[in-house]
Amino acid sequence: MVCSKKSSANNTLGLPSCKEHLNLPIEPPKCPECETPMELRHRKNGAFWGCPSFPNCFGSRNLVKPMEEMDIL
Secondary structure, three states, X not given: OOOOOOOOEEOOOOOEEOHHHOXXXXXXXXXXXXXXXXXXXXXXXEEEEEOOOOOOOOOEEEOOOOHHHOOOO
């Protein structure tokens, strides 16, 4: 969640957030392959959701939806 108030820190996704929203729990998405709740993973070019069953399952999701999938209007 990104807050419209002046941000003083980053939330668990690394996005700016105010103190009120800084540590809100995030419900992970389910793996598109095996339906297991995914884990937040990090790589050199950013974070992503990865399946905890790896290497048996290769399901992954982008951390943030692409702009064309967002419902902003």
